[in-house]
Amino acid sequence: MTEANASTINVDVAIIGAGPAGLTAGYLLTKAGKRVAIIEKDETYVGGISRTVEHDGYRFDIGGHRFFSKSQAVVDLWNEILPDDFIERPRMSRIYYEGKFYSYPLRAFEALRNLGLWRSTACMASYLRARAFPNRNVKSFEDWTTNQFGKKLYSIFFKTYTEKVWGMPCDEMSADWAAQRIKGLSLMGAVVDGLKRSLGLNRKPNDGMQAKTLLESFRYPRQGPGMMWEAARDKIEVSGKGQVIMGHALDQLAHVTTGDGRGGWRMTAKGRDGIVTIEAHHAISSAPMRQLARRMHPLPQSTFQANELKYRDFLTVALMVEGEDLFPDNWIYIHDSKVKVGRVQNFRSWSPEMIPDEDMACVGLEYFCFEGDGLWSMDDDDLIALATQEMEILGLLDPRKVKGGAVVRQEKAYPVYDEDYAANVAVMREELEAKYPTLHLVGRNGMHRYNNQDHAMMTAMLTAENILAGERVYDTWCVNEDAEYHEAGDEGAETALPSRGVTQDQAAALNSMRDVPTRIVEDVDAADDDDAAKRRAA
Numbered sequence: 001m002t003e004a005n006a007s008t009i010n011v012d013v014a015i016i017g018a019g020p021a022g023l024t025a026g027y028l029l030t031k032a033g034k035r036v037a038i039i040e041k042d043e044t045y046v047g048g049i050s051r052t053v054e055h056d057g058y059r060f061d062i063g064g065h066r067f068f069s070k071s072q073a074v075v076d077l078w079n080e081i082l083p084d085d086f087i088e089r090p091r092m093s094r095i096y097y098e099g100k101f102y103s104y105p106l107r108a109f110e111a112l113r114n115l116g117l118w119r120s121t122a123c124m125a126s127y128l129r130a131r132a133f134p135n136r137n138v139k140s141f142e143d144w145t146t147n148q149f150g151k152k153l154y155s156i157f158f159k160t161y162t163e164k165v166w167g168m169p170c171d172e173m174s175a176d177w178a179a180q181r182i183k184g185l186s187l188m189g190a191v192v193d194g195l196k197r198s199l200g201l202n203r204k205p206n207d208g209m210q211a212k213t214l215l216e217s218f219r220y221p222r223q224g225p226g227m228m229w230e231a232a233r234d235k236i237e238v239s240g241k242g243q244v245i246m247g248h249a250l251d252q253l254a255h256v257t258t259g260d261g262r263g264g265w266r267m268t269a270k271g272r273d274g275i276v277t278i279e280a281h282h283a284i285s286s287a288p289m290r291q292l293a294r295r296m297h298p299l300p301q302s303t304f305q306a307n308e309l310k311y312r313d314f315l316t317v318a319l320m321v322e323g324e325d326l327f328p329d330n331w332i333y334i335h336d337s338k339v340k341v342g343r344v345q346n347f348r349s350w351s352p353e354m355i356p357d358e359d360m361a362c363v364g365l366e367y368f369c370f371e372g373d374g375l376w377s378m379d380d381d382d383l384i385a386l387a388t389q390e391m392e393i394l395g396l397l398d399p400r401k402v403k404g405g406a407v408v409r410q411e412k413a414y415p416v417y418d419e420d421y422a423a424n425v426a427v428m429r430e431e432l433e434a435k436y437p438t439l440h441l442v443g444r445n446g447m448h449r450y451n452n453q454d455h456a457m458m459t460a461m462l463t464a465e466n467i468l469a470g471e472r473v474y475d476t477w478c479v480n481e482d483a484e485y486h487e488a489g490d491e492g493a494e495t496a497l498p499s500r501g502v503t504q505d506q507a508a509a510l511n512s513m514r515d516v517p518t519r520i521v522e523d524v525d526a527a528d529d530d531d532a533a534k535r536r537a538a
Contacts, residue, residue: 008277009243011035013467014267016250017286019048020453021443023232024460025284026242027081030235032468036242037278039269043247045226046233048286049413049444050453052226055406057356060318060364062410064331064345065225066091066218069454073461078219081235082228086219087351092328096344097156097335099395104333106157115156126150139520141173161335164342165368166416167312174520222353225453247271250287254297255436263438282467284460286443288412289428302431305424309448311412313371316345317387319397320404321361325349326397339390340375341365360403365390371411380407415448419520429477440466442476455479 013029015022018040026036045051053060067086069075078086095102100114112120127150134147141162145154159170166173221227236242248269256266256279265283269276285292293299293306300306325348332344345364347354355362365387369375378386384405391397415421425448432439440463441447443456451459462474 008279009037011037011242011278011280013037013282013284014265014278014280015039015284015286016253016267016292017048017443017446018042018046018229018233018244018246019286019443019456020050020229021286021446021456021460022284023047023229023236023244024077024457025442025464026236026244027232028461028464029467030239030241032464034241034467036236037280038236038242038244039248039250039267039276039278040244040246041249043272046244046246047226047229049410050225050229052224053406053408055318056320056404058318058320058347058362058406059224059226059354060316060347060362060406060408061224061345061350061354062316062408063314063366063413064350065220065453067220067225067228067453068218071454071458074454074457077457077461078228082221082231085222085227087222088217089220089330089350090217091330092349093331093333094329095157095161095333095335096394096396101332102157111153111157119152123150123152123156126152138175140171140175141178142170144175144178145170157335160337161333161342164334164340165312165414167368167370172520220351222351224351224354245269245271245276247273248276250291250295251275252295252297253283253285253292255439263436265438282438282440284440284442284463286441286446286456286460288415288445289425289441289448292441292446293428300428300431300435302424302428305427308420308424310416310418310421311371311445312368312414312416313376313409313411314342314366314368314413315376315383315407315409317365317367317383318347318406318408319363319365319384319387319391319402321363321397322359322401322403323361325361326363334394336394339393340367341387341390342368344391344396363391363397376409380405383407412445415445415450417450421448437472440476447477449479451479 012034013025013036015026015036015038018026018038022038022040023046026038029036040046042051045053049062050065051062053062067078069078093104095104095106102111102114112123115123130147130150135143138144138147142154142159145158149158162170162173233244236244248271251268251270252266254266254268256264264279264281267278267280267283269278287295288309288311290306290309290311293303296303325346327346328349329346330349331346334341334344343366345366347362347364352358367375367383375383384407387405388397388399388402392399429441432441442459442463444451447459449455458479459476462476462479466472466474466476
């Protein structure tokens with residue numbers, strides 16, 4: 001890792017953030033002969049949310065990152081950066097509710113069987129009632145899902161987990177998001193299919209509510225996703241063209257006139273050992289849009305809109321547990337309302353090399369929260385105690401076997417799509433792209449897009465192409481998120497990245513639907529509706 005010094009660094013491209021987007025851009029640009037400097041505020045880890053944290057030899061993946069992409073260009077880049085360290089892992093994830101496991105995506109026949117005769121009867125009666133007398137004024141996630149599955153199944157399999165993740169009631173989330181997220185599912189068709197299978201009349205591999213066949217396995221770096229980004233950092237630095245400056249956060253990004261008369265950038269970053277200054281012709285930012293706007297000079301006119309952008313945060317509590325693995329899943333969704341945990345990762349199921357002792361297990365409990373709220377602000381010891389208690393409540397482990405723990409906080413994990421986010425992003429994008437053609441926004445937070453890891457990489461790949469071409473030949477904003485992107489299809493199914501233009505690879509594999517909810521936009525006079533006014537104020 002290159003340490004900052006007091007002198008000014010002159011490069012072709014200055015990059016903010018050493019996550020998947022920033023490191024992808026840095027690697028491709030140095031490979032093409034460009035001089036690059038990357039600043040990263042973390043003192044230890046590269047990879048952003050895709051980093052792998054180590055504690056006493058145990059490795060933690062922050063959120064779980066399967067290495068799958070429909071883009072052959074992304075797959076090829078993964079193989080180029082990390083050619084010898086991928087392993088193939090079986091994919092398994094389930095839902096946990098009141099002591100029982102349910103397949104994910106749901107298999108309706110199995111779900112009704114697990115719920116028992118009386119509850120499943122009530123669920124079917126609720127479903128039939130909803131189909132016979134649907135809500136004709138569908139506005140919210142709750143309205144749409146109840147119409148599709150009935151109130152009972154909605155409350156069991158959709159309400160609790162969704163509200164944990166996004167921190168707002170389901171009756172305030174837009175119905176449009178529900179239609180995107182749960183499209184193609186038919187409860188009655190799934191029940192009939194399940195009955196046929198139980199009688200030997202249907203041999204199709206999938207029964208239940210799933211709309212597509214899921215991946216049965218995926219590739220994964222043997223010691224976590226951090227291996228990929230540590231390798232990318234090392235290649236950047238070994239090239240002699242780039243440096244990654246750790247422990248330095250963006251202080252200011254100023255547009256200046258460079259010595260050759262061209263417009264360029266002066267970036268200053270603060271760290272424990274002082275301030276580093278970087279001058280460059282191009283600047284790439286994967287920093288949160290809100291943060292970038294506040295650090296630019298002169299301040300953009302769109303700073304107000306950027307300040308309105310919101311984020312959802314989360315934290316992982318890792319527990320080291322004596323004994324064999326507690327369950328075979330990569331992760332489990334927790335739908336019980338009696339606990340706060342939303343998802344539990346089993347790190348050995350991701351890779352055996354994540355655990356240093358074969359006689360120990362390690363699980364990670366994920367809590368979705370907002371930075372500064374009660375959960376986020378709890379002491380680490382209290383969080384470890386809470387996680388242990390909740391695993392006991394769920395019946396998933398014996399607390400006497402917990403031998404240690406660690407807490408990892410991840411701020412700005414999910415950009416929030418509220419009713420104003422699109423307009424706010426559009427205003428900032430329009431201003432920055434018009435004024436500063438040499439400023440490039442990339443990645444999940446840099447573009448305020450709920451992107452997967454490979455989408456973030458593709459925004460950087462297209463940006464690198466633009467810089468090397470000397471013009472914007474690619475529209476990086478066509479790269480978006482896909483609710484099913486990591487769930488179905490063939491790896492590398494789309495064509496490799498072309499030399500110019502946006503073709504099938506970007507249009508098919510990368511341009512897709514958003515996968516985060518919006519709030520309902522009220523169509524009422526706030527003066528006449530106190531509840532609507534309170535929701536807007538919140």
